[in-house]
Amino acid sequence: MAAAPSSLSSGIPGARVTPRSQHNVSRLQISDSALQVLNGLHRAGFQAYLVGGSVRDLLLGREPKDFDVATDAHPEQVRKLFRRNARLIGRRFILVHVQFGNEIIEVATFRGSANGKEDESSEHSETGRILADNVYGSLEEDARRRDFTANALYYNIADRSILDFSTGMEDLQAGRLRVIGDPEQRYREDPVRMLRAVRFAAKLGFTLDAAAQAPIAACRKLLQEVPSARLFEETLKLFLTGNAQTSFEHLRQMGLFAALFPQxxxxxxxxxxxxxxxxxxxxxxxxxxxxxxxxxxxxxxxxxxxxxxxxxxxxxxxxxxxxxxxxxxxxxxxxxxxxxxxxxxxxxxxxxxxxxxxxxxxxxxxxxxxxxxxxxxxxxxxxxxxxxxxxxxxxxxxxxxxxxxxxxxxxxxxxxxxxxxxxxxxxxxxxxxxxxxxxxxxxxPRRRRRSNHAKQGETSxxxxxxxxxxxxxxxxx
Incomplete structure (x- = not known):
């Protein structure tokens, strides 16, 4: 990964900006479908950023599995812009899937925070798990809502810079997986984040920092609240993405395998x-x-x-x-x-x-x-x-x-x-x-039979x- 000297942005509060000349992400590495979505949103006057795992992987010299886009456009605006290819999905948070052939680009509106506010769009369980969350916000709020610093990096299609609102670039260079915000609170909001921590640590070969590990023992029982169908999908990601052995060892070390397969x-x-x-x-x-x-x-x-x-x-x-x-x-x-x-x-x-x-x-x-x-x-x-x-x-x-x-x-x-x-x-x-x-x-080897009985003979x-x-x-x- 290229060196990541960054500077405070004067245009976006809280962001550190790494200009194109100082990072290794090229538009040639981004799929044509993702570029169509990014450029389409930008031309329509919306903010458009490549975000998450694709930016992380490109910075690490890896080939992304898929490309996700974040924007200030609301789902209905995105669907109207790409009406032939777009459909709305999701319950907790409405997303837009824009399809080009076999490739799907997932577009999400910037997520906001209803912390400290009474908002009918945000609903939590007694243990803190987010049940419904359709709160829209700013780019900075969206970054604060993401799970790990390495997944909170934004590629700006407007000037091809990388935006970092936390310590993402530093953590990538250090091979460190760090939770954004208070780890225990983030695990309580969504217990699946503990499984994601294991998956990313195994996939990237990163070390989960001590602050991220500490609350897992107290929070792993919260996985029982997660719908069983969602846990099945998360288990597939743990074991069927090429890092099954490492994921298994991490799960056992942190007591998470017992939470999934106690017997x-x-x-x-x-x-x-x-x-x-x-x-x-x-x-x-x-x-x-x-x-x-x-x-x-x-x-x-x-x-x-x-x-x-x-x-x-x-x-x-x-x-x-x-x-x-x-x-x-x-x-x-x-x-x-x-x-x-x-x-x-x-x-x-x-x-x-x-x-x-x-x-x-x-x-x-x-x-x-x-x-x-x-x-x-x-x-x-x-x-x-x-x-x-x-x-x-x-x-x-x-x-x-x-x-x-x-x-x-x-x-x-x-x-x-x-x-x-x-x-x-x-x-x-x-x-x-x-x-x-x-x-x-x-x-x-068998000789080919010439009689009609050959068609009725036993197959191999x-x-x-x-x-x-x-x-x-x-x-x-």
Whole structure:
């Protein structure tokens, strides 16, 4: 990041201005859509600033994920200006989404403060959480309302300068994450800010300053007041943006993982569930690796891993009560998801594939007759097999079971028959551990049949992704 010498602005109260010659943000790095919105507002006589994470990332030499705009124009004025592309959204604070193809530019009117005033547009809970907030204000007030100094930097389209109303430029250079205002009050206004602090610290490699950390122990219980659907979205941002492992460690250190997943957190340090943490870390590591390679991920696989320790505990308790294995697993899955819904509501489109991944684990143990063929044809086989592999790596199940299924997937018809027979002998204690397949049982290229019966023959193994994270039928977003 370029050096950030700044001076007090004579035109904007409280702002320190870094002129274009003294920072590294160029219009060439800003998307054409964002420039259209910024220039459109400016030409119409409104103030227009690029703000938040995009300015922060550009100053750090990173590529922004999206671009947000702040303006003194009210939502209806913005919609009128971009009427073909714009729509109003939001409840707590009305925003405008201006869409250009697949890109959405979010435009927000400067937010004001109703502190110390009776204002029907601002409503708080008994603990201080903001319930409704449609108070408009000035640019300076908008900056004071933002969460962290690093996110309160404004790129002015009028003269291409950077405006800083706090210590944002200094904190960026120091690699420090600092809350604007009193941290405890800001966490009480919106408890999700604690999760955002963890996410930004993990993403940027920044240190959360002591003043920001201190109130978390007292405020983390306030996450119970946050709607469970919103917590689900925030959890995805924590674990599905390429910094899952670091986010997990930060969450545990600050007691926030226990606030989100109390059942799981209680088991991670229990010696009886030693494989649970290994399995979860393997899933987080795999998620980060896929995102680094530019591959997609699905929340279903990750949440299946996150909740697996709690599922195992509940299943074992039910089996001890005399419930059959399959019944115990199904009841445990229902109970764990119901418990989770009280804090983080997993949408049905992800909960269903999660349950399939869990249900199929028992079927991997049954390798007789036609059952392996039926399991291989299951649309969720690939994701379930990858989950089985995670369990093997954690030491929960023997590696020989995974090896058997790896061989079964690539073997030809005779090879699969031999594997099924070998599994039967192993289960009766008549066969040693799994070894290499005979050369005659490995899959060989097939000649193309000329008869019409070829169209009715068996297909090869079902198509699937190269990883359970990327199963299109699992509900990727």
């Amino acid at each position: 799981v957190d209680a088991l991670l340090d229990d010696a009886r569930y030693g494989s649970a943490r290994i399995l979860l870390q393997g899933a987080l590591q795999g998620t980060d690796a896929r995102l680094l390679d530019g591959k997609s991920v699905t929340p279903a696989f990750l949440f299946a891993a996150l909740l697996w320790p709690a599922l195992q505990q509940e299943r074992q308790l039910l089996e001890q009560q005399g419930k059959p294995e399959t019944v115990a697993l199904q009841q445990a899955a229902s109970g764990v998801l119901q418990e989770c819904a009280g804090r983080i509501s997993v949408p049905r489109r992800f909960a269903l594939p999660m349950r399939e991944i869990w249900d199929l684990q028992a079927r991997f143990m049954r390798r007789g007759g036609r059952r392996p063929h039926a399991l291989l044809a299951h649309p969720r086989f690939r994701a379930a097999f990858d989950f089985l592999n995670l369990r093997s790596q954690s030491g929960e199940i023997p590696a020989t079971l995974v090896e058997w299924w790896e061989q079964f997937q690539t073997a030809d018809h005779d090879g699969r028959r031999a594997l099924i027979e070998r599994a039967r002998l192993e289960e009766t204690g008549q066969e040693p551990a799994l070894g290499p397949l005979p050369a005659t049982s490995r899959r060989r 193994q079902p198509g699937g992704s190269d990883d359970g994270h990327d199963d299109g039928r699992a509900g990727n977003d």
